Each structure stands twice: as C-alpha cells, then as structure tokens.
Amino acid sequence: MRTSFAVQDMTIHRIVEQEQGFTPLFEFLPTLTKEQYEENRSWMEAGGCDPRTGNVVLCFQSYVVKTPRHNILVDACIGNNKSFPLRPTWHGKTDNTWMAALKAAGLGVEDIDFVMCTHLHGDHVGWNTRLENGRWVPTFPKARYLFSKKEYEYWSSGQAPATFSMDPITESVLPVIEANRAELVTSDHALDDHIRLLPTPGHTPDHFAVCAGRGRDEAVFTGDLVHSPIQARYPELVMRVDIDRDQAVATRRRFFERYCDTDTLCCTMHFPSPSVGHIKRWGDGFRLDYVKE
Numbered sequence: 001m002r003t004s005f006a007v008q009d010m011t012i013h014r015i016v017e018q019e020q021g022f023t024p025l026f027e028f029l030p031t032l033t034k035e036q037y038e039e040n041r042s043w044m045e046a047g048g049c050d051p052r053t054g055n056v057v058l059c060f061q062s063y064v065v066k067t068p069r070h071n072i073l074v075d076a077c078i079g080n081n082k083s084f085p086l087r088p089t090w091h092g093k094t095d096n097t098w099m100a101a102l103k104a105a106g107l108g109v110e111d112i113d114f115v116m117c118t119h120l121h122g123d124h125v126g127w128n129t130r131l132e133n134g135r136w137v138p139t140f141p142k143a144r145y146l147f148s149k150k151e152y153e154y155w156s157s158g159q160a161p162a163t164f165s166m167d168p169i170t171e172s173v174l175p176v177i178e179a180n181r182a183e184l185v186t187s188d189h190a191l192d193d194h195i196r197l198l199p200t201p202g203h204t205p206d207h208f209a210v211c212a213g214r215g216r217d218e219a220v221f222t223g224d225l226v227h228s229p230i231q232a233r234y235p236e237l238v239m240r241v242d243i244d245r246d247q248a249v250a251t252r253r254r255f256f257e258r259y260c261d262t263d264t265l266c267c268t269m270h271f272p273s274p275s276v277g278h279i280k281r282w283g284d285g286f287r288l289d290y291v292k293e
Contacts (some may be wrong), residue, residue, distance in 0.1 A: 008218045013105035015062040017077045017098040021055030028056045034240035047272040057271040067194040070113040074221045081128025083167040092236025112140040119204040122168035136175040149184035200225040202248025219265040227270045233285040256286040
C-alpha cells in the first residue's frame with residue numbers, strides 16, 4: 001500500500017489509523033438508490049463496499065505535508081482513549097497504529113509544526129490531544145493548531161443538533177484552546193506560499209479543504225466534503241450527517257469541477273486505499289483515477 005507521494009518540492013505521507021467496513025451503505029448515503037448501486041456494484045464491491053455485510057468501506061487517516069519549511073498535519077484522525085460510545089472500534093482504544101505510521105514516515109510528535117483540522121468531527125480531531133496523568137494535553141508540543149473560527153463557535157456554543165456528541169470538542173479541541181496552542185482562522189486563510197485553505201462548507205458549517213503547492217494547487221486534501229467514491233460518480237448523494245445537504249451537494253460538484261482533468265493530486269480522507277489520485281470526468285459525474293503503486 002503506497003503511503004508517500006512526492007509533489008513539487010513537497011512530500012505527502014498518508015498516516016492510516018483504520019480501514020474497514022463502517023456502517024450500512026444505504027444508511028450512510030440515504031439518497032443512494034438501489035438502481036444506482038446496481039449499476040456500480042462491480043467496482044464498488046472491489047473496494048468501496050463490503051459485499052458480505054453491505055457496509056461502506058472507509059479509510060480513516062491523516063496526511064502530513066512536508067514543505068521546505070514546515071511539517072503540516074492535515075486532520076488528526078480518531079485518537080486513543082477517546083469517548084465514542086456508538087463506535088466500538090473507536091471507543092477508548094489504545095493501539096499504536098497511528099503513531100507507528102507517523103514514525104514510519106520519519107516523524108515524531110515534536111516534528112509537527114501545524115495541525116489543520118478541516119472540521120471538528122471526532123474522527124478528524126482525535127490525535128489533537130493525548131491523555132497525560134488523567135488530563136488531556138496537546139499531542140504535538142511545538143505545533144500551532146488551526147481551527148475555523150466559525151466552525152469552533154458553532155460546535156462550542158450549543159448550536160449543533162442534540163444527536164451530536166460534544167465529547168470530541170471537550171476531549172480534543174477545548175484542551176488545545178486552553179493551552180493557547182490554537183489559531184482561529186477564516187476558511188480561506190493562507191498559512192504561507194505553500195499552504196492555504198479552500199472554503200468547502202456543507203458537511204459542517206465552515207468545513208475547509210487544504211491546498212498545497214507554491215503558486216498553484218499541486219495537491220488538495222478533501223476532508224469530509226466527499227466520503228465514498230460513489231459520491232464522486234453522483235455528487236448529489238448526501239452523507240447522512242451533512243449539516244446543509246444542498247450546500248454540501250453544491251460544494252462537492254464545484255470542487256470536482258475545479259480539479260477535474262488537472263494534475264492536482266487529490267488526497268481523500270475516507271476513500272479506500274490508496275485514497276489518492278487525480279479527478280477525471282465520468283459522464284455527468286467524476287471518478288478518482290488512483291495513483292498506481
């Protein structure tokens with residue numbers, strides 16, 4: 001499984017924590033029709049859907065972008081010791097998988113300069129913090145953490161639907177704020193001439209993608225603007241917890257149109273391995289042409 005990619009004067013590493021059948025596909029994508037699935041069954045069952053269980057297959061991962069000046073972590077995955085009572089494979093886990101993948105990329109926690117969370121769902125903020133002597137502390141001691149100000153205010157002000165657990169905010173976001181390691185930014189913020197944000201709202205109120213490359217987008221990191229390859233084929237398919245479904249659909253199509261048939265490397269958060277490729281047109285929709293091993 002390929003986990004590193006050289007792009008311009010940067011190196012991109014995939015830091016994979018889990019990859020598995022997650023939840024029933026037709027629950028995960030509630031507007032997917034059986035006719036649409038049957039038309040795409042052969043390639044979906046080759047990686048995107050477990051034919052035995054009918055569960056959508058998702059990869060849960062982070063990316064590290066090594067630029068000439070900085071090491072940037074894009075999304076902080078699930079984490080250890082975190083509260084996910086409805087997710088048994090995440091809840092209170094204590095494995096070394098993510099940290100071992102970081103080490104395999106030649107990095108330790110002290111090497112990360114910036115952490116960029118595309119949004120504040122639990123599987124994107126988990127490694128922001130670690131448990132030390134019974135309290136949550138920032139995992140990356142030298143890093144600045146970039147959160148969308150609007151996104152943070154939404155999740156910390158009680159605006160979110162009651163169906164969402166606030167545990168990820170309490171365990172993985174607020175301790176970073178309290179440690180004065182966070183920067184609250186707009187979703188079009190530019191870090192430097194290599195790294196900038198792209199507003200991609202809909203899944204959450206101020207979700208952003210991360211663009212990398214000097215002078216142009218050599219690579220882009222999707223976060224959760226898309227979860228499954230079949231949503232590229234049909235951008236109108238909503239994910240069940242998209243906050244604003246119409247906005248999420250518009251964002252998805254606009255994103256795919258922007259990068260379609262370019263040489264920008266598209267690094268998805270949840271597509272099955274290898275997760276990374278180039279966006280190509282497919283009829284009225286799109287597909288990800290995966291980078292070969």
